[in-house]
Amino acid sequence: MTSNQKSVDIVAFGAHPDDVELSAGGTIAKAVSEGKSVVLVDLTRGEMGSRGTPEIRLEEAKAAASILGASDRLNMGLPDTQVANTRENQLKVIQILRAYKPQVVFANAPIDRNPDHGHGSALIRDSFFLSGLVKIETKDEQGQHQESWRPSHLLFYMQDTVFEPDVIIDVTDHIETKEASILAHASQVNVQNPGDEPETYISSPTFFESIRARTRTYGHRGGCTHGEPFKLGRAPIMLSTLDPLFDRKIAR
Numbered sequence: 015m016t017s018n019q020k021s022v023d024i025v026a027f028g029a030h031p032d033d034v035e036l037s038a039g040g041t042i043a044k045a046v047s048e049g050k051s052v053v054l055v056d057l058t059r060g061e062m063g064s065r066g067t068p069e070i071r072l073e074e075a076k077a078a079a080s081i082l083g084a085s086d087r088l089n090m091g092l093p094d095t096q097v098a099n100t101r102e103n104q105l106k107v108i109q110i111l112r113a114y115k116p117q118v119v120f121a122n123a124p125i126d127r128n129p130d131h132g133h134g135s136a137l138i139r140d141s142f143f144l145s146g147l148v149k150i151e152t153k154d155e156q157g158q159h160q161e162s163w164r165p166s167h168l169l170f171y172m173q174d175t176v177f178e179p180d181v182i183i184d185v186t187d188h189i190e191t192k193e194a195s196i197l198a199h200a201s202q203v204n205v206q207n208p209g210d211e212p213e214t215y216i217s218s219p220t221f222f223e224s225i226r227a228r229t230r231t232y233g234h235r236g237g238c239t240h241g242e243p244f245k246l247g248r249a250p251i252m253l254s255t256l257d258p259l260f261d262r263k264i265a266r
């Protein structure tokens with residue numbers, strides 16, 4: 015990152031290198047297809063996962079980002095299983111937000127199965143606000159002063175724990191891209207020949223099928239085939255046109 019870092023439209027944070035793909039991969043692919051620029055930021059390297067190594071996971075994450083069309087992928091290197099909403103970590107997130115100046119930020123949900131997800135969610139939520147305060151000073155990697163920046167929208171994605179969504183994004187045309195990005199994490203998901211490493215919650219083909227079932231379920235709720243659900247982190251959203259209210263493909 016430099017002081018003249020090119021701004022992007024979206025920064026999507028995930029506590030672990032596969033969180034964004036599993037929960038919002040279709041939305042990221044859709045955003046890119048609509049001409050939006052996206053940077054992915056992993057808080058940790060997922061080094062405490064039962065399968066794979068940090069090196070393997072880094073390579074898999076790069077491949078997945080390429081499949082989704084993200085323009086860059088960063089890893090903050092926070093300790094896996096110890097993600098914490100501290101001022102030190104907030105300043106690291108603020109540096110990223112001020113460097114990329116996104117309008118939209120995605121993050122893990124506040125309550126989820128893995129404790130890092132909730133802690134990471136709180137870290138991003140607080141940093142999102144604090145980044146707009148001019149008296150919180152940060153410097154970029156060249157030591158240059160960074161201007162304050164507060165993004166417009168924060169959306170929490172659904173990974174494991176179900177919540178009542180505020181927004182469902184139609185990802186019907188991007189479900190294959192989403193699944194390809196998930197399969198890029200070959201050490202973690204859809205492992206066809208378990209035995210070399212421990213089986214995990216997400217390693218079985220059954221889990222992979224459940225990801226498609228999830229988007230199918232929320233697609234049905236929203237009136238499309240595949241939909242990804244989100245909770246608004248900073249409601250309400252202002253509509254400058256009523257078009258979204260009339261963008262329903264089927265009657266419900």
Ligand SMILES: [Zn+2]
Pocket residue numbers: 029030032033128131
């Ligand atoms: Zn995770």
